[in-house]
Amino acid sequence: MAKTPVLTPQAEDFPRWYQDLISKAELADNGPVRGTMVIRPYGYGLWERMQQDMDARIKETGTQNAYFPLLIPQSYLTKEADHVEGFAPELAVVTHGGGKELEEPAVVRPTSEMIVNASFAKWVQSYRDLPLLINQWANVVRWELRPRLFLRTTEFLWQEGHTAHATYEEARDFAARIHRHVYADFMENVLAMDVVLGRKTPKERFAGAINTLTLEGMMGDGKALQMGTSHELGQNFAKAFHTQYLSKDGKQELVWQTSWGSTTRMIGALVMMHGDDHGLRVPPRLAPVQVVVLAIKGDEAVLAKVREIGDALKAAGIRVRVDDRTDTPFGRRAVDWELKGVPVRVEVGPRDLENDTAMLARRIPGGKTSVAIGALTEVLPKILEEDQALLLAQARERRELRTSDVTTVDDAVEATAAGGWARIPWSDLGETGENALAEHGVSVRCLLAADGSVPDSDDAPGNVAVVARAY
Amino acid sequence: MAKTPVLTPQAEDFPRWYQDLISKAELADNGPVRGTMVIRPYGYGLWERMQQDMDARIKETGTQNAYFPLLIPQSYLTKEADHVEGFAPELAVVTHGGGKELEEPAVVRPTSEMIVNASFAKWVQSYRDLPLLINQWANVVRWELRPRLFLRTTEFLWQEGHTAHATYEEARDFAARIHRHVYADFMENVLAMDVVLGRKTPKERFAGAINTLTLEGMMGDGKALQMGTSHELGQNFAKAFHTQYLSKDGKQELVWQTSWGSTTRMIGALVMMHGDDHGLRVPPRLAPVQVVVLAIKGDEAVLAKVREIGDALKAAGIRVRVDDRTDTPFGRRAVDWELKGVPVRVEVGPRDLENDTAMLARRIPGGKTSVAIGALTEVLPKILEEDQALLLAQARERRELRTSDVTTVDDAVEATAAGGWARIPWSDLGETGENALAEHGVSVRCLLAADGSVPDSDDAPGNVAVVARAY
Known part of the structure; x- marks a missing residue:
């Protein structure tokens, strides 16, 4: 099914x-x-x-x-x-x-x-x-x-x-x-x-x-x-x-x-x-909740342990939430935190207690690993910084992959229609080209100088227009 | 003059x-x-x-x-x-x-x-x-x-x-x-x-x-x-x-x-x-600026000293502002900080430097004293707490002094016309009395229980009405 x-x-x-x-x-x-x-x-x-x-x-x-x-x-x-x-x-x-x-x-x-x-x-x-x-x-x-x-x-x-x-x-x-x-x-x-x-x-x-x-x-x-x-x-x-x-x-x-x-x-x-198909992914430095510690079951020992972990992470300077709402099924709560994009879930059930481990689910790269509970305060800050960098790298990579260099209005329209941006020399585009793009719902998002920096004037030689469909 | x-x-x-x-x-x-x-x-x-x-x-x-x-x-x-x-x-x-x-x-x-x-x-x-x-x-x-x-x-x-x-x-x-x-x-x-x-x-x-x-x-x-x-x-x-x-x-x-x-x-x-006739008085715990350090003159040694004091007070956890705008006359700046109600002014001029002292002006009780510069970080936090308490005590004393106990609408109107509050048993006032007071621009600010606490109901026996002219 x-x-x-x-x-x-x-x-x-x-x-x-x-x-x-x-x-x-x-x-x-x-x-x-x-x-x-x-x-x-x-x-x-x-x-x-x-x-x-x-x-x-x-x-x-x-x-x-x-x-x-x-x-x-x-x-x-x-x-x-x-x-x-x-x-x-x-x-x-x-x-x-x-x-x-x-x-x-x-x-x-x-x-x-x-x-x-x-x-x-x-x-x-x-x-x-x-x-x-x-x-x-x-x-x-x-x-x-x-x-x-x-x-x-x-x-x-x-x-x-x-x-x-x-x-x-x-x-x-x-x-x-x-x-x-x-x-x-x-x-x-x-x-x-x-x-x-x-x-x-x-x-x-x-x-x-x-x-x-x-x-x-x-x-x-x-x-x-x-x-x-x-x-x-x-x-x-x-x-x-x-x-x-x-x-x-x-x-x-x-x-x-x-x-x-x-x-x-x-x-x-x-x-x-x-965001991805599972929901939001919040960058750790922004996240109001960086780590959520979930009790899988409402067992006394599990509840005591998640609270203990919560206190330890808080003391280590992590923005943490303990989710001990065990009257709601675990699966539903896990999906909800995934939707909300909390960077890391630490999941604790009765079996984990036996080994003094927790299951660590990373929202940003995805994947689950078992980690010793005693190692959490050391491991988590590193993971959060790694995931912060990963989000930026993924976004940058996508933009670079999906940006084409073109020299005509037609090619610019084609590139943007396919779901990307185009770079076109302003000397090839100009205001006439800008108006032509507008007829296709494409606009000049900004002008860059030849070296990619912010140009000092609209018509500096070498200026490049970044064009795209926009929200 | x-x-x-x-x-x-x-x-x-x-x-x-x-x-x-x-x-x-x-x-x-x-x-x-x-x-x-x-x-x-x-x-x-x-x-x-x-x-x-x-x-x-x-x-x-x-x-x-x-x-x-x-x-x-x-x-x-x-x-x-x-x-x-x-x-x-x-x-x-x-x-x-x-x-x-x-x-x-x-x-x-x-x-x-x-x-x-x-x-x-x-x-x-x-x-x-x-x-x-x-x-x-x-x-x-x-x-x-x-x-x-x-x-x-x-x-x-x-x-x-x-x-x-x-x-x-x-x-x-x-x-x-x-x-x-x-x-x-x-x-x-x-x-x-x-x-x-x-x-x-x-x-x-x-x-x-x-x-x-x-x-x-x-x-x-x-x-x-x-x-x-x-x-x-x-x-x-x-x-x-x-x-x-x-x-x-x-x-x-x-x-x-x-x-x-x-x-x-x-x-x-x-x-x-x-507030008083000289301006606002800001309680130290609220004050965005608790202490202002003023350079009396634009002399190099004075400017260096006020900045040094500013750094020391900041390090001691005091919200401090250094006022080194010596192109504006000192007297005008002092009056301006008084108007704004900054709790303490630390004033430093060339003569103070000779003795390694500063003049300390307290906005809340008023008055000036000379203090060794080295003692400021110890003295100021105590003064700020003292002045915080003093403001509350002064306000409380005024309210107690200016509140009268009365039993008739006429006496309540008289007490409030003289610039004060009146306490009147709700059983003596009632809605009829409340409406009568309204004709004189006086309102029931609140009901208190007999012991001064917040009553559980409008008509609890022993309720007292606090009446006043109000903003």
């Missing part, structure tokens, strides 16, 4: 697999208002770990957290022409408050550049007030016509950084610092994600930016997902809000700004980059 | 003093949409410290964090009759999304009982799923006609806990546990706040609750502020949403629920309970 798979296999229907996983691993549910989501405790636990790590990295740059209002006067949105054009179709509008129609409707923030600048214009007076480095953790709303949990939701959670600097160079360098030393380092070292760092083409830039830096990841189906962006805003918002400072020379100067964001979409990326 | 006070003195105009302080200590600004606020980095730093400490206490009860949508279908609000009546006048309504009028308007959550129950009804199937203990950190919107920063704002930040239990007793005990072992312990031990724990009268209960437990604090002007509440919801919401479970006996039973919240209003309370 063939075992019914818990999830639709990836190869059969990737979007369906994704939905199944999000639901069965208890990461999130759809909310009642179209496009909204309920983030369940296990999914939110992943977000909390992401927040905690990123928050520390953001603070290391000298940035401080603050909080700006959810509701923005509708008139503010119109102050920067590109910005309003970019966001107008996605706005949620509050027309009634306290039982009355409002004199001026308020929009629910789709992002906070506008309302932040209203404050920055007051707070920045002198060069002594610069750089002003602010971040906020908040919810934003962008109306979604084709919502998908974590990837495109009408409401999502994020951090958004907003900074003001005295010079163009300082702003440019700060945006690059966030891009590489906050976002990329976090994604590679904690999320074990393979990300390509590049700059967006003018067509793909943030509404109101002069440059957008991006991190792009390849998902299990070969499509791309934008993982985070860091923008140079130039003086566009400073002009709209008169955000200026008195320089050392006694002149009024407009500030140079940046903004940068990363969102709960990273949870969706985690699923699609590391 | 008399020195112009930095703040309006409390005795002259308490509300004005409050506004001055919030603004000059850079805690918050008004947002552009009426009643909204921008929480500035120093104010948000206080909130982050509160969150961190409370979150750990909440998790110790077995509660997990999750996230529910901001937008709720308008129809949901009408499912529980008392609840909709309580919140209808305060709702912000989204009528347009994505450029179109919505088929059903959505309200911005004023609280999440409704949307949480929509999920609980799906998640709870069996007695094995109980208790279900969920918390979320979120923003909520309640339209405010008379906004005041932190105290009453159209949008505020909070944590809201929502739990479901198999029995009435378990829910009752859980609500009481949050009331005493999360809220009261945190407020007394970290915020150094004197709080009175009691139960609300039916008139003052949360819309939809069968019992509301409250913590009430006396502010510097003798008025009361509700600091947090913990509600027993009975089965009211369970009935509205059919939130039920299969019991061990195989019967479908409705769950018993609680909800509980505490908000950014605690920052306002901190200001009004501990």
Whole structure:
């Protein structure tokens, strides 16, 4: 008798697999208002770990957290022409408050550049007030016509950084610092994600930016997902809000700004980059639960032993959960932890006790081995680091294998249709080629310099476009 | 020449003093949409410290964090009759999304009982799923006609806990546990706040609750502020949403629920309970900066010394900030740290270096003393603990001094008009007396049992009402 798979296999229907996983691993549910989501405790636990790590990295740059209002006067949105054009179709509008129609409707923030600048214009007076480095953790709303949990939701959670600097160079360098030393380092070292760092083409830039830096990841189906962006805003918002400072020379100067964001979409990326047909695989450095110790049966000696192991692992600095819910069948619990992607299961039954061993099941490479209970605190930290590295290596290998070098739009379309990315010299593609790709649902994810680094300009000689279908 | 006070003195105009302080200590600004606020980095730093400490206490009860949508279908609000009546006048309504009028308007959550129950009804199937203990950190919107920063704002930040239990007793005990072992312990031990724990009268209960437990604090002007509440919801919401479970006996039973919240209003309370004419006084256990080390002059030796002291204090586990911004006059910086309420200033100038001493200025009791630099790491932790205790003692003493025992409505009105609280036997007051007090702007803050504990019922013999004017 063939075992019914818990999830639709990836190869059969990737979007369906994704939905199944999000639901069965208890990461999130759809909310009642179209496009909204309920983030369940296990999914939110992943977000909390992401927040905690990123928050520390953001603070290391000298940035401080603050909080700006959810509701923005509708008139503010119109102050920067590109910005309003970019966001107008996605706005949620509050027309009634306290039982009355409002004199001026308020929009629910789709992002906070506008309302932040209203404050920055007051707070920045002198060069002594610069750089002003602010971040906020908040919810934003962008109306979604084709919502998908974590990837495109009408409401999502994020951090958004907003900074003001005295010079163009300082702003440019700060945006690059966030891009590489906050976002990329976090994604590679904690999320074990393979990300390509590049700059967006003018067509793909943030509404109101002069440059957008991006991190792009390849998902299990070969499509791309934008993982985070860091923008140079130039003086566009400073002009709209008169955000200026008195320089050392006694002149009024407009500030140079940046903004940068990363969102709960990273949870969706985690699923699609590391997940397999058995469920999620959570990188050990992120995992809220790194090791689960399971009692196979509700036998007194077994229960005492799993608790003892749990205490020992906790004392060794491992994030551990003891699963002694023996009124639920062992097999069901094992499948559930597999779905949730906990890196290692330590399974203990009456037979194991006789030999003072436990069965160790590794979620990331797969496979089971018997290990002496006394050796666990020594063995597990090594395994967790090994598996962390393995996830990143697997993701990187997939991206490299599935990326082709091409020189024509037709070949680029063919490569991406087969579930991969293509690299094409920007001199062969250009804006005409970019528009031609768009007709096939393919976009330029980013531009790279000839040596693979982030280019200094859109049209630097040797620039290469990375093109893909994207979420 | 008399020195112009930095703040309006409390005795002259308490509300004005409050506004001055919030603004000059850079805690918050008004947002552009009426009643909204921008929480500035120093104010948000206080909130982050509160969150961190409370979150750990909440998790110790077995509660997990999750996230529910901001937008709720308008129809949901009408499912529980008392609840909709309580919140209808305060709702912000989204009528347009994505450029179109919505088929059903959505309200911005004023609280999440409704949307949480929509999920609980799906998640709870069996007695094995109980208790279900969920918390979320979120923003909520309640339209405010008379906004005041932190105290009453159209949008505020909070944590809201929502739990479901198999029995009435378990829910009752859980609500009481949050009331005493999360809220009261945190407020007394970290915020150094004197709080009175009691139960609300039916008139003052949360819309939809069968019992509301409250913590009430006396502010510097003798008025009361509700600091947090913990509600027993009975089965009211369970009935509205059919939130039920299969019991061990195989019967479908409705769950018993609680909800509980505490908000950014605690920052306002901190200001009004501990502030004085010189500014805020932050309790050391909460303070993001416990000690600031100030260089009086920009002399090389002084700058080297303040950095050395900063490193030593940091190594000793003190949250320290080095202020070496000597391009700003020392006096201005000292006043600014006083306004912000940093518990201790360590001031170092060229003359102090000669004697290897520093001037130590204590914000909480006031006063300055010279201390050997080598003794700082030993002296400061003791001072910080002393000052923590002192703040609580001062607040408690004020409340005791300004509370009168009375037996008539007239005497209660007189006592509260003079800037204090009154205690009056509930048997002398009753609902008629409560309504009479309301005509004078006085409310029953809570009921206490004869021995000062939290009473088990509204009409237990010996119950005493604590009455006051309130924020």
